[in-house]
Amino acid sequence: MRLELTNLDAAAWGLVPRWGALAVRILRERALWLVLIPGLVALSLAYQSPRSLFVDIGGTFDNPHTPGFYAPEKSGDATFRWSAANSSFVFKGIGKPLSPFTVNLQLSSGRPKGSAPINVGVTINGHEAPPLSVVAQSALYIVTVDPAWLDASGDLRLDFVSPTFQSGADKRRLGFLADFVRVDLPAGLSIPSLPQLFWLLLCAALLYWVLRAIWLVPRTAGIFTLAFLLACAGVIALQRLLLTPFTTRLAFTLALSVLLAMVAEPLTRRITRLAGWRGDKSLPEWAWAGLRGLVIATAAIKIGGLLYPSTYLIDAYFHLKYITYMSEGRPWEQFFGQSLAFSVMPKDEWGSAQAFIPYSPFFYVIAAPLAWLPLPLSLSVPLFSGILEALRVPMLFTLGLALGRRHLNAAQAGRLAFSTAAVYSVIPATFLLQQWANWPTTTSLWLATLWVATTSLFWSSIARSLTWIVTTLLLTLTMLSYTVTALYVGIVVGVLVVGGWLFAPAERRKWGAVALSTVAATILSLLSYYGQYVGLLLQKTLPTFSQAIETQGKLTTLRPTVGEFLVDHLGRAMQSYDLAIIYALGFAGTLWLFLRGASLLHGRGSWRSEGSYGLVARPATWIKGEVSWQKVWIGAWLLTFPLFTLADFWVDQALKQFWFALPAIALVGAMWLLSLHANASRAARALAWLLAATLTWQSISLWVFRLFFHNR
Numbered sequence: 001m002r003l004e005l006t007n008l009d010a011a012a013w014g015l016v017p018r019w020g021a022l023a024v025r026i027l028r029e030r031a032l033w034l035v036l037i038p039g040l041v042a043l044s045l046a047y048q049s050p051r052s053l054f055v056d057i058g059g060t061f062d063n064p065h066t067p068g069f070y071a072p073e074k075s076g077d078a079t080f081r082w083s084a085a086n087s088s089f090v091f092k093g094i095g096k097p098l099s100p101f102t103v104n105l106q107l108s109s110g111r112p113k114g115s116a117p118i119n120v121g122v123t124i125n126g127h128e129a130p131p132l133s134v135v136a137q138s139a140l141y142i143v144t145v146d147p148a149w150l151d152a153s154g155d156l157r158l159d160f161v162s163p164t165f166q167s168g169a170d171k172r173r174l175g176f177l178a179d180f181v182r183v184d185l186p187a188g189l190s191i192p193s194l195p196q197l198f199w200l201l202l203c204a205a206l207l208y209w210v211l212r213a214i215w216l217v218p219r220t221a222g223i224f225t226l227a228f229l230l231a232c233a234g235v236i237a238l239q240r241l242l243l244t245p246f247t248t249r250l251a252f253t254l255a256l257s258v259l260l261a262m263v264a265e266p267l268t269r270r271i272t273r274l275a276g277w278r279g280d281k282s283l284p285e286w287a288w289a290g291l292r293g294l295v296i297a298t299a300a301i302k303i304g305g306l307l308y309p310s311t312y313l314i315d316a317y318f319h320l321k322y323i324t325y326m327s328e329g330r331p332w333e334q335f336f337g338q339s340l341a342f343s344v345m346p347k348d349e350w351g352s353a354q355a356f357i358p359y360s361p362f363f364y365v366i367a368a369p370l371a372w373l374p375l376p377l378s379l380s381v382p383l384f385s386g387i388l389e390a391l392r393v394p395m396l397f398t399l400g401l402a403l404g405r406r407h408l409n410a411a412q413a414g415r416l417a418f419s420t421a422a423v424y425s426v427i428p429a430t431f432l433l434q435q436w437a438n439w440p441t442t443t444s445l446w447l448a449t450l451w452v453a454t455t456s457l458f459w460s461s462i463a464r465s466l467t468w469i470v471t472t473l474l475l476t477l478t479m480l481s482y483t484v485t486a487l488y489v490g491i492v493v494g495v496l497v498v499g500g501w502l503f504a505p506a507e508r509r510k511w512g513a514v515a516l517s518t519v520a521a522t523i524l525s526l527l528s529y530y531g532q533y534v535g536l537l538l539q540k541t542l543p544t545f546s547q548a549i550e551t552q553g554k555l556t557t558l559r560p561t562v563g564e565f566l567v568d569h570l571g572r573a574m575q576s577y578d579l580a581i582i583y584a585l586g587f588a589g590t591l592w593l594f595l596r597g598a599s600l601l602h603g604r605g606s607w608r609s610e611g612s613y614g615l616v617a618r619p620a621t622w623i624k625g626e627v628s629w630q631k632v633w634i635g636a637w638l639l640t641f642p643l644f645t646l647a648d649f650w651v652d653q654a655l656k657q658f659w660f661a662l663p664a665i666a667l668v669g670a671m672w673l674l675s676l677h678a679n680a681s682r683a684a685r686a687l688a689w690l691l692a693a694t695l696t697w698q699s700i701s702l703w704v705f706r707l708f709f710h711n712r
Ligand SMILES: [Ca+2]
Pocket: 056, 057, 058, 059, 078, 079, 080, 178, 179, 180
């Protein structure tokens, strides 16, 4: 059975019960059981591995194991954490050995040399062990664990009670210093952790379900699922502590990913049908299966990464603090007025130009209700951000549909829509934004994409009241959400309306509607937020800026020369954020879209026979006559990249110009890849696949590198 709508105009929500039917069906599939049973055996065997479990305290992966300890610290090459009066080491799901084993602790009291040893009490899973007499020098302490103290969960917990002292100006009450822990497992039989087995098998079943839902046959789905279980068994055998604190969250992530796809797909179907893609223009079912797969993969990889217990998110602390303030109802002017605006403008960068630019608290307002959930904000906010990011995939799908070329049949339109979403999903920079945790920016870019997707999808009715009101409200939210994005969007609309008026005059009524919508959105956002600062901006900020440009030569004090700007700033960003391939694709796609030779247009609506720029360039001739409204939109959006990059030389935008045009770049990149793939030569097809594979690899490796090994 395939998860699809067999009747073209069947209700889109009819898919939800079909997910359920598929779940029942796969329980009877032999492939699933042929995978789960050997998987269970492999996991149980992996638990027999007597390899020691080593945790470097203060290192990259100690977070889930050190409740009650203070933040990690570094001194030279040594990494460590201070304990408090009460602190613990927790090792989840290590299994239950049948003979006694030891835990080795490298500790020191951290007191001055020659001080008397301190007495640290230890209980192991609630059973009292002999106390440790911890001396000032770093030394190894060995604790023996009676296997009877462990239950079927295979969890091991050491609770410490320590005397404390205060050191210098440090306000913390410090107990002892911990450098590393090593659990030496005995040779001989070990009972696997039953909850771990349960969660991992559940994850495998969910994975099999997902793979069957995107049309893989039972055999192939089984092979991938088995590979997953064998990989898990490998980690359990080698270093199970990298996996065991994550298994419940992994199962949650997979279930949530399915749920997101279950809701996002019918919703997207409904919206695209409303926009006219129905009846004989219905998109092919495989495109929907592809969209489903992309939403699930994006949600699973991005949310999974964000929820991994050792993940490090750069700006999380700052924004979580303001969300907390907002949820506590702190005084608006004191916390969200000028002080917030200045706190995001570092003095060393802005120099004498440090002046007030309103910093919209929009994100803190919409995120504040998350504080009422029975979940810490450090989990719920990244989760919320990951969900938004997964929902961006169907937006890109509709963008490809709306702004794709004219004269495409439903199959070709479906291919472009899917490819646009797919290219966006593997842009390494989209992963980077999640790790930066600059949530106000990402939310505003999300809203901007939603605004363009909605406006272009319903372009034919943009001048009618309902569409106009909805898109105007979306534009207002976009402008309210972030000041820089408001400015960007304003510039885009300016270019769009002027360009449309000149190059696509047949659509002037609609360009007028967009212009009017922007005026209305600007007035609404001035009335509700920005308006209160207009006087301040005119009297203080602008004079300060112009004076700063006179004295500093530029608005910000960084980047003194053109060469440094190109090499240090742009070059380094391109290199370290893996932007090169995606921008090259975007450049090739832009040339392909705007300079494609008219003489090469043989079969209308076919990707073939139209030269692909880049490796397979053909001469171009400018196509005379009217430009399509889609091209004006794409052109205006793409133009923001060179425009804002140039502006970046004078006004630092913290790299925001790199991300703003990414959806448009994904769209033209997808067009170019499709035309490359349709090219008859095998080398061209291979290149299209190679580029897609390289981008995927770059995304995953950037994600892993950034989350675990960066900025610690
Ligand atoms: Ca250490």
